[in-house]
Amino acid sequence: MKKLLLAGTTVVMLAAPALAETTLRFVQTNTSDESLAVLNGVIKTFEAENPGVKVELISIPWDNSFEKFATMIxxxxxxxxxxxxxxxxxxxxxxxxxxxxxxxLETWEHKADLNPRALELARKVKDTAYVLPYGLFVKSLYYNKKLFAEAGxxxxxxxIDEFMxxxxxxSALPGKYGYCLRGGSGTFNARAMMxxxxxxxxxxFDKDGKSTLDQPGWVAGFQNQIDIYKNGWAPKDSVNWGxxxxxxxxxxxxxxMLDQxxxxxxxxxxxxxxxxxGVVPMPKGKGGKAFPVLSYGSWGIMSASQHKDLAWKFLTMLDGPKSDPQWTKAVGALPIFKSAEKDPTYADPKYRAWFDSLDDKDIVPTVTPGYLPEYSLFAGSTAVKLAQQALLGQISAEDLGKQFAGILTKAQQKFLAK
Structure with missing residues (x-):
């Protein structure tokens, strides 16, 4: 939005052009005190370096962000x-x-410093970078040493057997539970890993585009999650936990225990x-393999923006090698720049779980089918409702697998047909 600065209601012809004021609207969802502190610092610097520009920060809490952002659009x-x-x-x-x-990206001076995984993920849709990742997230297992010792x-x-x-x-300890089950927002990642x-x-999917989620191996994992809840190894209200x-x-x-x-x-x-x-890689299952979900956060420029060049300038200040390491530390992501991997922060022994996961040939990162246009609604809403029904005993693990598979097969075959 651009406004001319006027003196009262009288238009005065000035020798120099009037200062243009531009508002750049910026939505973010990874909200915490630490992340907001980084964002506010970047915004302050950007506004100081670009006189006449104001950045309007709109923060949407994560748990309802999909619905709220969709409503905005x-x-x-x-x-x-x-x-x-x-x-x-x-x-x-x-x-x-x-x-x-x-x-x-063609002319961005820092493109060569991006690790290959970041560019690969950026181009997941149509082989085109519609976003620039700011960090990678790989699930690992947090565990409480004191509770483990008390429980023997x-x-x-x-x-997986040791996990169960x-x-x-x-859970045999009074008032304690074995697993922080995520039954609400974000539940599909846990179902996928197990x-x-x-x-x-x-x-x-198989080679014909049919989803495999109704096969016995997958269903056994869905049953494990149901058993954890049914047996009281997770809090009763965790059916709604995000x-x-x-x-x-x-x-x-x-x-x-918590996978995060x-x-x-x-x-x-x-x-x-x-x-x-402590933090360790995710437990291994059949064939001695584990499949932690690999995800990423990113920034994108909306095509309706009237200030795309300015938006890119802001995006790359956020996602450049100077600011991005501050952001990844605030949100707990792994860095996207090769140069940032030498940061002393990542020498902390607890970070080894994530780097070990990426180095272990028997730990295969799982990238969910986010390239499917229908996937965001599936993971953000439909899968949550179905998984909750399974936890509450309203449908079986087999029914859950069939419904998951039916939805994803339809989406995948539509994608392949195009």
């Missing part, structure tokens, strides 16, 4: 720059709402002594 309330979780990108790229960043659990579980046994033993581990393979509830459940000592990204290190370290918890 549907109402025509479209920002210039927006944070794009990985499972939103295909939806907004395929609907024409995201601008291709390829022309900007020798050490962190290395296999540890959950059972800790299902892939018991299946021994994380391929979501990110905040599971993290709080872990650091308050309510439950002993490195972003949980900061809040956990604030509430727990460093020696009271």
């Amino acid at each position: 549907a109402a025509g309330d479209i920002p210039d720059v927006a944070e794009m979780p990985d499972n939103w990108v295909a939806l907004y790229a395929n609907s024409g709402h995201l601008e291709s960043l390829e022309p900007y 659990v020798a050490g962190p579980p290395k296999t 046994d540890a959950a059972k033993k800790v 299902g892939a581990a018991t299946n021994g393979d994380n391929a979501f 990110y905040k509830e599971t993290v709080a459940g872990f650091y308050t000592g309510t439950c002993a 990204d490195a972003d949980v290190l900061a809040p956990t370290s604030e509430h727990m002594a460093q020696d009271d918890f």
Whole structure:
């Protein structure tokens, strides 16, 4: 939005051009005190370096962000720059709402410093970079050492069977639970990791585009999640838990295990002594393999923006090698720049779980099918409702697998047909 600065209601002809005031609207969803502090610092610097420009920060809490952002877009309330979780990108790229960043990347001075994985993920839709990732997230297993010791659990579980046994033993302690189950927003990632581990393979589709999620291996993993809840190895209200509830459940000592990204290190370290918890790679299943979900956060420029060049300038200040390491530390992501991997922060032993996961040939990162336009609605809403029905005993693990598979098969075959 541009406004001419006028003196009262009288238009005065000036010798120099009137100062143009431009508002750049910026939506972000990875909200925390630490991340907001970084963003506000970048915004302050950007505004100082670009006189006449104001950045309007719009923060949307994560748990309801998909619905709230979709409502904004549907109402025509479209920002210039927006944070794009990985499972939103295909939806907004395929609907024409995201601008291709390829022309900007061609001449970006820091492109060569990006690690190959970042560019690969940026180009997941139509082989085109509609977003620029700001960091990578790989799931690992947090565990409470004190609760393990009290329950007689020798050490962190290395296999799915050991994981289930540890959950059972800790849950025998009064008022304690083995696992911080995520039954609400974000639940599909946990289902995918457990299902892939018991299946021994994380391929979501066969060569004909049919989803594999109704096969016995996947269904066995869905049954494990149901059993954890049915047996009381997770809190009763965890059927509705999202990110905040599971993290709080872990650091308050309510439950002993949590699968999460490195972003949980900061809040956990604030509430727990460093020696009271540890982080290890996800437990392995069939064939000695584990399949932690690999996801990413990113920034994108909306195609309706009237200030695309300015938006790119702001985006790359956010996502450049100077600011991005501050951001990744605040949100607990792994860095996208090769130069940032030497940062002393990542020498912390607890970070080894993530780097070890990426180095272990038997730990295969799982990238969910976020390239499907239907995936964001599936993961953000439909899968949550179906998984909750399964936890509550309203449908079986087999029914859950069939419904998951039916939805994803239809989406995949539509994609292949194009």
